[in-house]
Structure formats: structure tokens, C-alpha cells
Amino acid sequence: MTRLCVTDNAGSARRGSLKLRSASVDTPFFMPVATRGIVRYVPTELIADLGYQVLLSNTYHLMLRPGVEVIQQMGGLNAFTGFQGSSLTDSGGFQIMSLEASITTEGARFRNVYDGSWVTLTPEQAMVNQQRIGADIAMALDVCTQLPSSRDQLEANLRLTSEWAERSRLAHTDSTQALFGIIQGGIDLELRRQSTEAITALDFDGYAVGGLAVGESHESTLEAVRTVVDGLPADKPRYLMGVGDPYLLAHATALGIDMFDCVSPTRIARHGTALTDQGPVRVKGLPNRGLDEPLESGCGCRVCQRVSRGLLHHLSHVDTESAGALLSLHNLAFQFRLISRLRQAIVENTVEEVLADVDSVWSRPAIRTGVSSD
Ligand SMILES: [Zn+2]
Known part of the structure; x- marks a missing residue:
């Protein structure tokens, strides 16, 4: 079957x-x-x-x-x-x-x-x-x-x-x-x-x-x-x-x-970390510059479409659960984007290009894996 x-x-x-x-x-x-x-x-x-x-x-x-x-x-x-x-x-x-x-x-x-x-x-x-x-x-x-x-x-x-x-x-x-x-x-x-x-x-x-x-x-x-x-x-x-x-x-x-x-994508989100194409971002430590911008421009998730870095930064200080909920959604969107990009790269025979991009950002362990429930 x-x-x-x-x-x-x-x-x-x-x-x-x-x-x-x-x-x-x-x-x-x-x-x-x-x-x-x-x-x-x-x-x-x-x-x-x-x-x-x-x-x-x-x-x-x-x-x-x-x-x-x-x-x-x-x-x-x-x-x-x-x-x-x-x-x-x-x-x-x-x-x-x-x-x-x-x-x-x-x-x-x-x-x-x-x-x-x-x-x-x-x-x-x-x-x-x-x-x-x-x-x-x-x-x-x-x-x-x-x-x-x-x-x-x-x-x-x-x-x-x-x-x-x-x-x-x-x-x-x-x-x-x-x-x-x-x-x-x-x-x-x-x-x-x-x-x-x-x-x-x-x-x-x-x-x-x-x-x-x-x-x-x-x-x-x-x-x-x-x-x-x-x-x-x-x-x-x-x-x-x-x-x-x-x-x-x-x-x-x-x-x-x-x-x-x-x-891990949702667990680290609840602890205030976003996965982005530039690497992990601690929302609490976002600089003042660019707080009116989305968390990740180019991400089509509903958080990046509707919520500013400023609000995420604010919530990470005063309402960590709401910040965690928004970051969880974004991080799952990031994971889906990555696996989708790999799927497409297999069709186009460009997997090496994706690996080079991933290596430049993620070659050090970024998120704790090997945990199967939370
Ligand atoms: Zn997003």
C-alpha cells in the first residue's frame, strides 16, 4: 500500500x-x-x-x-x-x-x-x-x-x-x-x-x-x-x-x-530565537535600526507579512508567550522554505549551490536536535 x-x-x-x-x-x-x-x-x-x-x-x-x-x-x-x-x-x-x-x-x-x-x-x-x-x-x-x-x-x-x-x-x-x-x-x-x-x-x-x-x-x-x-x-x-x-x-x-x-524550530522560537537566511536571530537583541521592518524580508509567512520586528522585540520583553507563538510560526515557515528549496534544487540539479549557501550560515550547530517531544 x-x-x-x-x-x-x-x-x-x-x-x-x-x-x-x-x-x-x-x-x-x-x-x-x-x-x-x-x-x-x-x-x-x-x-x-x-x-x-x-x-x-x-x-x-x-x-x-x-x-x-x-x-x-x-x-x-x-x-x-x-x-x-x-x-x-x-x-x-x-x-x-x-x-x-x-x-x-x-x-x-x-x-x-x-x-x-x-x-x-x-x-x-x-x-x-x-x-x-x-x-x-x-x-x-x-x-x-x-x-x-x-x-x-x-x-x-x-x-x-x-x-x-x-x-x-x-x-x-x-x-x-x-x-x-x-x-x-x-x-x-x-x-x-x-x-x-x-x-x-x-x-x-x-x-x-x-x-x-x-x-x-x-x-x-x-x-x-x-x-x-x-x-x-x-x-x-x-x-x-x-x-x-x-x-x-x-x-x-x-x-x-x-x-x-x-x-527544535518551535522550541527555540519559544525561547526567542528566529531562524532566518542570515542565521539565528535573538529577537530580544534586535537593534533599534530596522524595527519597522519585517523579521525577514522575503519570507511569505503571515508573521513577516503583518508583524514588525519592533512588535516582536517588544513582546520578547513583556509577553514571551505571544512572541514565542509568532516566532514558532515563522520558524516553521523557514523550515518549509528550506526543504522546498532543496526539493526544487534536486529537480534543477543545483543541490551543491543550496549546500554552499547553507554552509556559509549554518555550519556551526545552531539548534539542538535529537529531541522528539516537548
Ligand atoms: Zn516569516
Whole structure:
């Protein structure tokens, strides 16, 4: 049912469309993160207005509150969020790692962040939850590893990730919902190769590269991505999880990644930073000159069309939530513009030109990536 149709190639980069249950979406694409059913501070209809076709929600948070039964009774995730488009749910693996859960062969046991009760999540239960929530794309439950980590630890987690992937595959029965496997292995290239081989042998609808952009250098991230992509089938979608940094997004697209997600564009917005073609801008520190101008001339978003730098600067001092809401919308417009420019560059075979522009502004880590909920 899930089918990737590649229409253009430029080096390793590819552009195309991904056919999902509800619609076909353009690749490569970036997914805003609606952790608890909404992208914080951003009305959902504005996400679709910006051009986004796929929204990511966090299974971990939704299964605890309001609970998968409630979402299922409401008609599934799209009815629950009101997003007019396609959807993806993560498995919960990344949040579980953040909670320092106890991991056994059976599954992960951790504390419910809302009431402190104990919760066990098995690969099978992660499939039941995601099928009931009803996103267009579900993710197998994996074991993330904090970096840096010993090779023994990485190897043990890799074995478990492969076992859980197989169990997820068996437990997933809804053929209309795409299921992606997740490749782990940290920045150890040999382990990445092993994981790629083990996970692709299970024949998922798509493949995700997990556990990256968690503090390692950009070069290490991209080296791991290159190693995984080399072992992936060309006819399946490739998803680099938790990455939204403009430099990594552009370079990973050039390596052949089709999908991205990250909370950072909206998280840094709530802390007063705008993403612009000139680099990150702290709104609080805007100079007096040019306060009557838009945040970024040439940005077509409704903030840049209607709101002055002066108002954003003022709000950043007296009403940080309103400033954060406006900056969140602009930053999502920036991300969409960047991925759209890359899509166009693949058609025109000008990806190198986009990379040169991105390198000149974003070669230093600008935004914290590898965070999948907020
Ligand atoms: Zn804007």
C-alpha cells in the first residue's frame, strides 16, 4: 500500500512522492512535532497552510493522556488533532530512553510522567497502541542508546532493537498503516552496517535512522547517515529522526534522506530565537535600526507579512508567550522554505549551490536536535 515514487535524482539526493493511506505526499519533507496532539502555540490549520503534509505525534504522551481508547473513539489521530493531512506516530522508544527506563528482553518499564505509576511497554503493545491511534505511519519500538556509550552497551541494545523490530513486524496487522523499522548503532559505522542489514532483512515499508544528533559532531552524524543509506533499498522511504538543524537537514537530503522531524524550530522560537537566511536571530537583541521592518524580508509567512520586528522585540520583553507563538510560526515557515528549496534544487540539479549557501550560515550547530517531544 505504501509506495515511494522517485521522480528526480541529483547525486544521491532524490525527490518524489510517498503514497500513504490517506494521500500522496511530496518528498523530501519535514514534519512539525505535535507532541500532545498540537504543535505548541501553533493552531493546527496554520500548519497545513504553511504547506506541511505530514504531522508527527508522540505515542508515549498520547497513550498516557488522553489514552489510545479516547483517540480511537474519536475516530483516530487525524480526527483528534484536526490536521488535514497525513500523520506519523513515533513508538515511544526515544522518550523511554530519556526516562532511564529499565529495559528487559520483554520490553521497557518506566514511570508514567503524569502520575508516577509504573508502565510496561512491549514491542507488541507499541503496535497495538499505534494501530489504535491510527496514524498513516507507525514506528517499530527500538532501544535508543545515550551517546557516548560503550561498544558492549551499543551491541546489546542493537541486538534487542533487532529482536523488537521482528516482534513489532509480527504484531503489526493493519496493512493500510505503513510500518517503519529503526536502525540504531550510534556513530559506530560497523554497528550501523550490522543494524541496517538486520532491519532491512525484515522488509519494512520504510526505514528510519535513529539515535543520532544527540550531541555528536555534524561530521559523525552525516558519516553514520551515509553508512546506513548505502545499505538501504532505493525504493523505500528513509527517515532521519529528530533532525531539524538546517545544516544537517540540507546535507542529509543530499545523502538521500526523504523525511525529517524535530521539535527544535518551535522550541527555540519559544525561547526567542528566529531562524532566518542570515542565521539565528535573538529577537530580544534586535537593534533599534530596522524595527519597522519585517523579521525577514522575503519570507511569505503571515508573521513577516503583518508583524514588525519592533512588535516582536517588544513582546520578547513583556509577553514571551505571544512572541514565542509568532516566532514558532515563522520558524516553521523557514523550515518549509528550506526543504522546498532543496526539493526544487534536486529537480534543477543545483543541490551543491543550496549546500554552499547553507554552509556559509549554518555550519556551526545552531539548534539542538535529537529531541522528539516537548
Ligand atoms: Zn516569516
